Amino acid sequence: MVNLNEIKQDVKIEYPCNWQYTVILDKGVDFSEFIKEFNLEKFSVTNSKESKNYKSYILTTKVQNEAQRLELFSLLGKKAKFVL
Template sequence: MVNLNACNQKPKIDYPTFWEYKIIFEKGVNANAICQELLGQREFSCKFSHASKNDTYYSFLLRVFVDSEKDRLDLFATLKARAKFVL
């Protein structure tokens, strides 16, 4: 039986830590340049992950060092403003 109370709890994340985002851009967008622009001197890696079936979108795995939950969520919002999708 599933404990529904456990589903409502936030996961425990120990900060600082490396966090991974899947970012998706339209074909032709330089994801590495955008990551460098947004992250500046932060420690990160951005690697190609997958191309869509029609070669319209490219996904990348971004691994970046975050200091806190606020930092992680702020970075998500920043990425979301530039990428097609962020997961």
Template sequence: MVNLCDFEQEPMINYPTFWDFKVILEREVRAGELFESILKQREFKYKASNLSKNGKYQSYLLSVYVDSKEDRLSIFAKLKEKSKFVL
């Protein structure tokens, strides 16, 4: 049986670490240029994953070196501003 109290607690993440984001962009957006403009000199890598059924959207797996929870959430917010969807 699952203890539901465990779901209410924040997971323990040991920083610094690489964090994976799933980023969905319109297909014509140049992902590498977008990620470089957001992440500047930060260490990251990305790869294309799925293309939407109608070909309008492309998803990417973006792995970024983050120093802290605040750093991770800041990157998430910046990605969210420039993309269709971020997980």
């Protein structure tokens, strides 16, 4: 088994790339309306899991750089219940 604490290198992400976010919303929230706020040009969505109170989605979109990836994560996090 690999001990991640022993790995000294940072993970290198090559941009642009497709990035996946798991977005968890209250079950009553319409994802189509939710995603309109973010003005994404191209993206795909897959339903993931559903519970009594929540529903999760896998959002895949192309990001051009780390700043854009982190900004979108932050913006999603402000509106969603959770973002992974």
